[in-house]
Amino acid sequence: MKKGILDEINRKSGMKVPDGYFDSLHDRVMQNLPQKEIIVERPAPISFWTMAKPWVYMAAMFAGIALMFKVFTWTSGDISDSQMNAMAKDSDTEIVEDFIFLNNVSDYTIYEFIAEVD
16 A cells, blocks of 8 residues: 655644634634624615606506507508509509508509509
């Protein structure tokens, strides 16, 4: 069996602790510390705005989402086929194109109109 290096050179650590040193260490350290005054602070009063703020922010968020849906899905109204036929017969092409552009006519409605005319 191999011996350790310290055993081979017959050396010990050389450090010794006096008997009962760690038994009274805590008491000696506490005696050397300065006394600290314990201050009890009362929490600051909570205002109405602090309590209502999360609810107001949540309501604003839902209002913003509803507004976004309204803006992104908004159309000025669908144009019936009879209105489009009347516009095509009575007006020249430029006026019809302006009407279609300004009233957000979908591509599908234009394709239906072209299919009916042919």
